[in-house]
Amino acid sequence: MYKLTRLVTLSDPASVSALADEIHALATAHSAYRQLVAPTLAGSHFGGDLLAHFAFDDAAKRADFDAALAPLLAAPAVASVDGVAYRSEECGKSGPELANGIYRVLLLSVDEGTDPALVERFEAETRMMPYYIAAIRGWQLSRADEAIGARRWTHVWEQEYADAGGLMGPYMMHPYHWARIDRWFDPECPDRIVDARLCHSFCGFEGRVI
Amino acid sequence: MATDGTAAAPMVHAIDEIVAKPGEGKALLGDYLARYAPGARARGMTLEQILVSPPMWLDDQSNTLVFRWSLAGAEAWWQMRFVGGNDPDVAAWWADADARAVSRRRFFASDPADIERLCDV
Numbered sequence: 001m002y003k004l005t006r007l008v009t010l011s012d013p014a015s016v017s018a019l020a021d022e023i024h025a026l027a028t029a030h031s032a033y034r035q036l037v038a039p040t041l042a043g044s045h046f047g048g049d050l051l052a053h054f055a056f057d058d059a060a061k062r063a064d065f066d067a068a069l070a071p072l073l074a075a076p077a078v079a080s081v082d083g084v085a086y087r088s089e090e091c092g093k094s095g096p097e098l099a100n101g102i103y104r105v106l107l108l109s110v111d112e113g114t115d116p117a118l119v120e121r122f123e124a125e126t127r128m129m130p131y132y133i134a135a136i137r138g139w140q141l142s143r144a145d146e147a148i149g150a151r152r153w154t155h156v157w158e159q160e161y162a163d164a165g166g167l168m169g170p171y172m173m174h175p176y177h178w179a180r181i182d183r184w185f186d187p188e189c190p191d192r193i194v195d196a197r198l199c200h201s202f203c204g205f206e207g208r209v210i
Numbered sequence: 211m212a213t214d215g216t217a218a219a220p221m222v223h224a225i226d227e228i229v230a231k232p233g234e235g236k237a238l239l240g241d242y243l244a245r246y247a248p249g250a251r252a253r254g255m256t257l258e259q260i261l262v263s264p265p266m267w268l269d270d271q272s273n274t275l276v277f278r279w280s281l282a283g284a285e286a287w288w289q290m291r292f293v294g295g296n297d298p299d300v301a302a303w304w305a306d307a308d309a310r311a312v313s314r315r316r317f318f319a320s321d322p323a324d325i326e327r328l329c330d331v
Contacts, residue, residue: 172288
């Protein structure tokens with residue numbers, strides 16, 4: 001699958017519903033294989049007011065949609081956009097498929113020039129988070145092909161949870177996160193390779209996202 | 211230990227291990243205590259132990275400095291992380307310390323008896 005994610009910050013958050021309707025209709029017209037367009041929830045950080053996520057069968061369809069979406073996101077009501085285009089990489093699920101829940105995405109930027117072996121180690125350790133943290137019900141870590149926004153986003157770390165408690169509780173508080181993975185992000189740790197500016201965004205979902 | 215769910219969060223530890231450049235060990239320890247430790251305490255960290263290896267100041271070789279800090283559980287750890295991770299003075303300190311070190315490690319640990327509770331989240 002060829003995916004596109006846009007985290008949209010609005011100058012007037014009251015317009016979020018109207019913009020979501022427009023984006024949703026556009027994605028439907030462009031035959032998005034999957035789409036999630038929803039207001040972000042409190043606790044998102046640099047995650048925008050609106051999370052818009054799409055999957056297409058091929059790169060050309062995604063590019064066409066991206067070109068059609070761009071004018072909508074250039075409107076005066078839009079203050080800024082962070083986003084990525086990427087091809088789905090290895091994903092996983094645990095437990096019964098969720099009919100609804102919380103979708104969370106983290107956009108991150110690994111420093112340019114980082115040793116590729118270190119990047120692979122960071123990726124491998126991140127992909128092990130669901131092994132240790134059962135609240136993560138669906139997951140996918142991908143490298144970005146294209147990025148827009150505040151940083152040159154290099155990776156997209158997506159997860160599904162049954163509820164926000166899974167994200168705020170077990171995901172954050174399990175030692176595999178704070179005592180193991182976070183050293184790649186922590187400016188106080190010499191292992192850090194990820195820029196401190198992150199986009200942490202989450203919203204409710206129904207159906208299937210990952 | 212309380213059994214009604216009110217027990218304090220298990221203590222966790224942040225450990226800095228710094229291999230100083232030859233002859234730098236004593237000065238680096240002093241600067242760590244003067245420049246880094248006060249802010250760390252303000253972020254909720256308690257300095258439990260300092261170790262110097264070998265137990266003498268070397269002029270032509272490296273001393274290894276070990277600092278063991280404690281924090282009152284994972285929530286306190288995140289509080290420390292969010293504040294320290296966004297403080298430019300902390301970043302400046304580590305940039306200076308790294309320039310005076312051969313190598314450095316920071317890792318996080320607990321008493322083995324606390325592992326089960328820490329993982330029960």
